[in-house]
Amino acid sequence: DIEDAKKKMQYDPENLHLAIAGHAGTGKSSLVNAFRRISDIHPQAAKTGVIETTLSVGRYPDPDPELPFKRFIWYDIPGSGTASISDWQYFKTQGLFVFDVLILIVSGRFLDSDIELLKNCARYNVPTFLVWSKADIPINDLIAKERANNQQMEEEDLDMFNFAGPAPPTEQEYTTAKNKFCDQARMNIKDQLHQKGLPDQRVYVVTRKGIQAVAK
Numbered sequence: 453d454i455e456d457a458k459k460k461m462q463y464d465p466e467n468l469h470l471a472i473a474g475h476a477g478t479g480k481s482s483l484v485n486a487f488r489r490i491s492d493i494h495p496q497a498a499k500t501g502v503i504e505t506t507l508s509v510g511r512y513p514d515p516d517p518e519l520p521f522k523r524f525i526w527y528d529i530p531g532s533g534t535a536s537i538s539d540w541q542y543f544k545t546q547g548l549f550v551f552d553v554l555i556l557i558v559s560g561r562f563l564d565s566d567i568e569l570l571k572n573c574a575r576y577n578v579p580t581f582l583v584w585s586k587a588d589i590p591i592n593d594l595i596a597k598e599r600a601n602n603q604q605m606e607e608e609d610l611d612m613f614n615f616a617g618p619a620p621p622t623e624q625e626y627t628t629a630k631n632k633f634c635d636q637a638r639m640n641i642k643d644q645l646h647q648k649g650l651p652d653q654r655v656y657v658v659t660r661k662g663i664q665a666v667a668k
Contacts (some may be wrong), residue, residue, distance in 0.1 A: 457547035462511060467523045471548055473569065474557035476531030479585040481510075482663055483557060484528045488514050491667040498528045509546060527551070532565050539568035549576040559586045562641050567648050574650070581656065584637050587630075588659045594629035595621045633657070 463469060472480045472487075481498040485491065492500045498510050510528035514521045532542050542565075548554060554573050558566055573580045621629075638655045645652055 453544075454550060457550045461509070461527065461547060461550060462525075463550060464525075467525050468520075468553065469525045469527065469551050470553045470555060471527045471529050471546075471551040472555050472557060473529040473532060473546070473548065475559075475563065475565070478531075478557040478559040480531075480557050481528050483555075483583065483585060483658070484510075484512060484526050486658075486663040486667050487526055488512060488516075489666055490515065491664075494667075532569060539565050540572065543569060543572040548573070549578065551578055553581070554578050555581045555583055557583050557585050558641075559584065562644055567644065567650070570645075570650055570653075571648070580653070582641065582653050583656045583658060584641075585658050586660070587633060587637075587657045588661065590633050590637075591626070591629045591659070592621070594632055595625050598625070598629065 457463075461469065470487075472484050474480055481500040482492055484498040485494065485500070488496075490497055496512070496515060498512055508530060512526045512528065514524040514526065516522060529546055529548070532539070537545070543549065548569075549572075554569075556566060556569060570580055634655075634657050637657060641655050642652050
């Protein structure tokens with residue numbers, strides 16, 4: 453199975469093979485493009501969309517001709533967590549046991565299927581990294597709620613609050629909300645990993661603004 457999977461992935465021991473995995477809609481393809489420092493509209497970009505656009509494993513060599521980047525091969529993995537396939541079947545079918553590194557993308561919630569993916573990676577000694585994507589949404593929610601509290605707004609009035617008007621978030625508001633969300637997200641994942649008997653992991657939090665800053 454391992455040799456078949458390596459052949460399917462065009463595995464080359466001279467390169468570093470990095471899989472980007474996670475649930476549908478977590479922004480995997482955009483992160484594949486950002487890691488390769490290209491925009492979503494670049495001719496060599498992984499296809500992105502509002503719905504899951506990755507239906508089969510996409511293989512994307514890094515476009516940088518310089519070392520070490522030219523040895524990086526990025527893989528966009530179809531979304532996990534479907535009812536029709538078990539977590540183990542998903543791990544096995546996608547050949548995730550052959551990769552040198554797996555980057556797990558989470559957004560909104562850290563799910564049981566994410567935990568199982570980390571467990572299966574540990575079984576096969578595949579190093580993992582955790583990335584919480586699309587952090588703009590909860591960060592902006594925190595800013596709105598904090599402003600509402602300060603202005604003693606009613607809860608139902610929050611829907612009327614948006615940042616397209618005359619008062620966009622100040623730098624202090626954004627920094628405070630960002631730090632609060634990062635602490636909450638990391639603590640949430642730490643607690644769930646502990647409950648499942650898994651070691652703590654560093655959680656990298658990314659926003660759309662951050663992705664746009666590194667994409668060309």
